[in-house]
Amino acid sequence: MSTEILERPELKDADTGPEMFHYVRKEKIAESAVMGTYVVALCGETFPVTKAAKPGSPVCPKCKEIYDSYRE
DSSP states (O other), rough: OOOOOOOOOOOTTTTTOOOOBOOOHHHHHHHHHOOOOOOEETTTTTEEEOOOOTTOOOOHHHHHHHHHHOOO
């Protein structure tokens, strides 16, 4: 028996790329999380809400650009 430590990297599906969070209408988030309905992000991507973003999480660049343009 060996005492060598083996590390296993976390593997992601190559097709999905890095996980990014999108800007979505606030009132649709809870509905999607509970009912499983799809939401439409500012960038146009549609998906069901399955996770909450944590501070510092990567944000979709297209969503961020659109959101920032609304705030100006």
